[in-house]
Amino acid sequence: MAETLTNDARLEIIQRSIEHDHRWVVPREGKGGGLAMFWKSSIKLTVVGSCKYYIDAIIDRGSENEWHLTGFYGEPETARRSKAWEKLGEVLDECGFMDLGSVGPKFTWARHFDNGNSIWERLDQGLATNNWFLKFPGTRVHHLRCDSSDHAAILIVFSGLDPPKRKKLFRFEEMWLSNPGCYEIVQAVWNRCETEHVEGILGRVEKCGRDLSWWNTNVFGNVQRELENLRKLLPKAEEEAILRGDNTRVRQLTKEIEEWRDKESTMWAQRSRLLWARQGDKNWNYFHSCATKRYQKNLIEGLRDEEGS
Known part of the structure; x- marks a missing residue:
């Protein structure tokens, strides 16, 4: 899930490029905000709620493996952002969410100024309940560098295989x-x-x-x-x-x-x-x-x- 800052036509291009079959979009307001969630047909995902702050979905709804996936962005307006994060903090405490930790760079957001000063924050993270973590004990949250954004991408990995290697052929570039x-x-x-x-x-x-x-x-x-x-x-x-x-x-x-x-x-x-x-x-x-x-x-x-x- 990500803040879109773009229109639906561009989101459709992104959906095709990452080879996902479905998307759920919360339209942006003016030039800011907007949320989008993409998923493949192999994932049994049902969106049950959304607004400018979040998209809430259920995976494997109705089965014994059912679990919630919620992507929370917060308030697009800077002046009202702290209040939104306070409400999220109350929910996290009440439901017993824990930080999944991370692999990679310590911070996920940075702002660099010409005078040599910088601001560093860990704004993006993955959280889960203890029961969810017991279902997926090998989960790792990776902070991925993104050259075109001041935010790091978050990759949550359950398992994976390395692609086979092959001999590289010459091509004129x-x-x-x-x-x-x-x-x-x-x-x-x-x-x-x-x-x-x-x-x-x-x-x-x-x-x-x-x-x-x-x-x-x-x-x-x-x-x-x-x-x-x-x-x-x-x-x-x-x-x-x-x-x-x-x-x-x-x-x-x-x-x-x-x-x-x-x-x-x-x-x-x-x-x-x-x-x-x-x-x-x-x-x-x-x-x-x-x-x-x-x-x-x-x-x-x-x-x-x-x-x-």
Whole structure:
């Protein structure tokens, strides 16, 4: 569940991109607020109540495994927000909710100012009753970094499997064209092939591919690796900013992450193979979803013979 800050048409695009079958929307008021909950058909979910503060649902209604799922946002208006949180606190105390803890960064919201000061808070969290936790004892709440928001996303994990790995094939990346070095590599390889008498267009293309792969790794920079490295540096920079009161390094890393996310959006837009994907569209999550869906469709995880082995 999330605050929408957008219209229903955009929510429909988001629903398709994350491959969920249903959604429940509390319309926004003006430019702020609005709530949305998405779920798949495999989840037996029934929404029993909603307003601008929350969406309340029941999972497996009518069965012995029935439980409540409530997403609470609070008051969109800053002046009235403290009262809404006070009421929530009273409910939590009365019902005996406990904090599920978290894995990842300590804080889920931050505001950085140009003077070097920052505000850090843990505003987003998962809560449950003791009976619920006994049903799902392996539950972990992960704080996920979100480069496009000042809030961290909350991922509640019951269980999961790591996807199978496969050998990476060479693909020419459109984002390389933003760097003059790409043209220089191709031209140098083509000229060298003339000198070395490499015959055939396929031989030259293969040689270009090897050199471009090396250039991408050692000069241009692997997008996902660079993003991963920057995101690993960010928590340490945030800790230092909290201790020293200077967020200069945090703002620098955030800017670099945004630049690499621009390259990432170009990469996934190309891989999605959508005719309408235009350069400059930053909805890389949707492009990633399309490319990943195509990978899952093409992937053969195993073979079974006539005897079932």
